[in-house]
Amino acid sequence: MIEAYHLSKVYSRGVYALRDLTLKIEKGEFLFLTGPSGAGKSTLLRLLLCAETPSEGQLKVGGRVLTDLSTSEMQAYRRTVGFVFQDFRLIPRFTVFQNVAFVMRVLGVDVPTQQRKTYQVLKWVGLQHRMNAYPEELSGGEQQRVAIARALVNDPHLILADEPTGNLDPDLALDIMNLFRDINARGTTVLVATHDREMIRRVGRKALTLEHGRLAGGA
Amino acid sequence: MHLLRYTLDEAAMSLWRGRRSSLLSTATIAIALFVTGAFLVVTSNLERLAQEWSGAAEMSVYLADQVTGTDRASIERTLRAAPVVLDVQFVSKEQALGRFRQTFPDLAGTLGSLDENPLPASLEVRLQSSADAQQGIDALVSSVRTMSGVSDVRYDKEWLDRLLRGLRVLRVVGFSLAGALILAAALTIGNVVRLALNARHDEIEIMHLVGAPTTYVRGPFVMEGALHGGLGALVALVALAATYALLRTPFLVPLASALNLSTVRFLPAPVALSLLAGGLGVGALAGVIASRRA
Numbered sequence: 480m481i482e483a484y485h486l487s488k489v490y491s492r493g494v495y496a497l498r499d500l501t502l503k504i505e506k507g508e509f510l511f512l513t514g515p516s517g518a519g520k521s522t523l524l525r526l527l528l529c530a531e532t533p534s535e536g537q538l539k540v541g542g543r544v545l546t547d548l549s550t551s552e553m554q555a556y557r558r559t560v561g562f563v564f565q566d567f568r569l570i571p572r573f574t575v576f577q578n579v580a581f582v583m584r585v586l587g588v589d590v591p592t593q594q595r596k597t598y599q600v601l602k603w604v605g606l607q608h609r610m611n612a613y614p615e616e617l618s619g620g621e622q623q624r625v626a627i628a629r630a631l632v633n634d635p636h637l638i639l640a641d642e643p644t645g646n647l648d649p650d651l652a653l654d655i656m657n658l659f660r661d662i663n664a665r666g667t668t669v670l671v672a673t674h675d676r677e678m679i680r681r682v683g684r685k686a687l688t689l690e691h692g693r694l695a696g697g698a
Numbered sequence: 699m700h701l702l703r704y705t706l707d708e709a710a711m712s713l714w715r716g717r718r719s720s721l722l723s724t725a726t727i728a729i730a731l732f733v734t735g736a737f738l739v740v741t742s743n744l745e746r747l748a749q750e751w752s753g754a755a756e757m758s759v760y761l762a763d764q765v766t767g768t769d770r771a772s773i774e775r776t777l778r779a780a781p782v783v784l785d786v787q788f789v790s791k792e793q794a795l796g797r798f799r800q801t802f803p804d805l806a807g808t809l810g811s812l813d814e815n816p817l818p819a820s821l822e823v824r825l826q827s828s829a830d831a832q833q834g835i836d837a838l839v840s841s842v843r844t845m846s847g848v849s850d851v852r853y854d855k856e857w858l859d860r861l862l863r864g865l866r867v868l869r870v871v872g873f874s875l876a877g878a879l880i881l882a883a884a885l886t887i888g889n890v891v892r893l894a895l896n897a898r899h900d901e902i903e904i905m906h907l908v909g910a911p912t913t914y915v916r917g918p919f920v921m922e923g924a925l926h927g928g929l930g931a932l933v934a935l936v937a938l939a940a941t942y943a944l945l946r947t948p949f950l951v952p953l954a955s956a957l958n959l960s961t962v963r964f965l966p967a968p969v970a971l972s973l974l975a976g977g978l979g980v981g982a983l984a985g986v987i988a989s990r991r992a
């Protein structure tokens with residue numbers, strides 16, 4: 480599903496966020512990405528979303544080199560990825576419902592289907608009663624769960640979640656992880672970046688550890 | 699199809715949220731198109747006037763009140779002898795007054811109160827309108843003008859030439875002015891759209907990140923521009939029609955008949971529709987340019 484070859488990312492000031500990273504993630508895997516702050520976790524996820532371009536090396540998803548995609552192919556690819564941003568990235572003028580339903584709306588999904596699926600994912604994250612609230616009316620944890628619902632609503636092939644439980648209490652965090660596990664059980668590849676080693680232990684899945692942009696060996 | 703729905707929904711919402719600044723850009727395009735439309739009404743009517751005048755090439759020979767029978771007969775003979783003349787008709791002072799009363803019923807009262815009929819008798823001459831006839835007509839006009847018993851000669855072709863020259867000037871002036879105003883309006887719309895775009899910078903980035911197609915990201919802004927333009931055009935057309943309706947009876951109709959124009963007309967439907975389409979188009983173009991980096 481995901482293949483990286485000698486992947487490096489250098490930001491403008493000569494900082495290596497990723498350095499010569501080679502890895503392979505199979506389809507249907509559930510994998511944690513961990514490591515200290517600044518290790519390059521978000522960078523790897525952003526590269527996988529085509530939100531950044533690699534400085535060196537190559538990144539393939541589903542057998543296709545991401546940098547070779549045309550603009551419209553890249554857009555279509557992004558719509559198959561459910562991305563949970565570390566900073567949520569909700570649209571402030573949209574309600575919870577509109578935020579979650581946005582991609583379906585853009586894809587021309589009929590309104591009853593939009594409503595059904597949006598209600599379903601909001602129920603999964605326990606926010607069906609806040610459907611008509613605006614992001615600013617929600618707590619950090621609630622906003623995070625809306626971001627998760629948005630990532631799940633379009634039946635993505637790949638879920639990339641950047642600290643998806645950073646603002647949640649441990650019980651709710653575990654609920655969300657169980658949700659990811661259920662979705663993973665249906666064949667979706669899941670990659671979750673987190674520092675929370677305790678949670679990784681509780682969920683009991685493989686973790687890749689990044690340090691200074693390099694792989695520090697599996698756990 | 700749902701792209702259209704989506705962009706319309708989003709654009710209408712944005713328009714409503716920014717209705718203060720929308721008012722400004724809608725007003726500028728309305729003013730620009732009002733001026734354009736007004737010039738079109740005036741020039742199209744003057745064009746018809748020119749057409750009617752050139753179709754009926756006519757010369758009027760006004761007779762002095764104290765003209766003698768022999769003078770009148772010799773004038774008529776000269777006219778009939780000229781090869782460019784098709785027909786000569788005598789209009790007496792009384793007939794002239796009757797015509798005047800018909801055309802200007804409001805003014806007829808003031809004339810009636812005069813002791814004497816101030817209108818002259820005339821000979822109305824229909825002329826060949828071919829280009830070859832022009833020299834003969836010019837010679838005839840100058841020779842008749844000096845005959846005794848003739849007070850004045852009015853030849854429409856001279857007026858027609860002046861009219862056509864005036865029309866050309868009016869067109870150049872009118873359309874340069876309209877063009878400048880439309881450009882200004884387009885810039886205003888572009889700025890309003892750009893403001894809306896900047897205000898939604900984060901949102902646009904999020905749309906890109908969730909894989910929204912470019913048309914969905916930019917479409918609402920293009921549509922917003924088009925709505926500004928279309929709305930402005932609509933306002934301009936309504937204002938133009940209202941102005942026309944107000945001026946028609948007291949001012950335009952008498953003016954037209956004084957000029958021998960059969961009727962005054964408002965903009966024909968296709969032209970009105972093109973103004974509307976023009977408004978939409980200018981607005982959409984401004985939207986496209988303003989959102990090209992979104």
Ligand SMILES: Nc1ncnc2c1ncn2[C@@H]1O[C@H](COP(=O)(O)OP(=O)(O)OP(=O)(O)O)[C@@H](O)[C@H]1O
Binds near residue numbers: 494495515516565
């Ligand atoms: N846009 C950017 N411009 C310059 N440097 C950046 C940028 N984004 C990240 N970096 C740098 O790249 C390195 C990796 O950042 P990244 O965000 O990938 O870390 P992370 O593992 O996600 O950290 P955290 O756990 O704190 O989220 C850091 O040193 C960071 O300062």
Ligand SMILES: [Mg+2]
Binds near residue numbers: 520521522565641
């Ligand atoms: Mg990070």
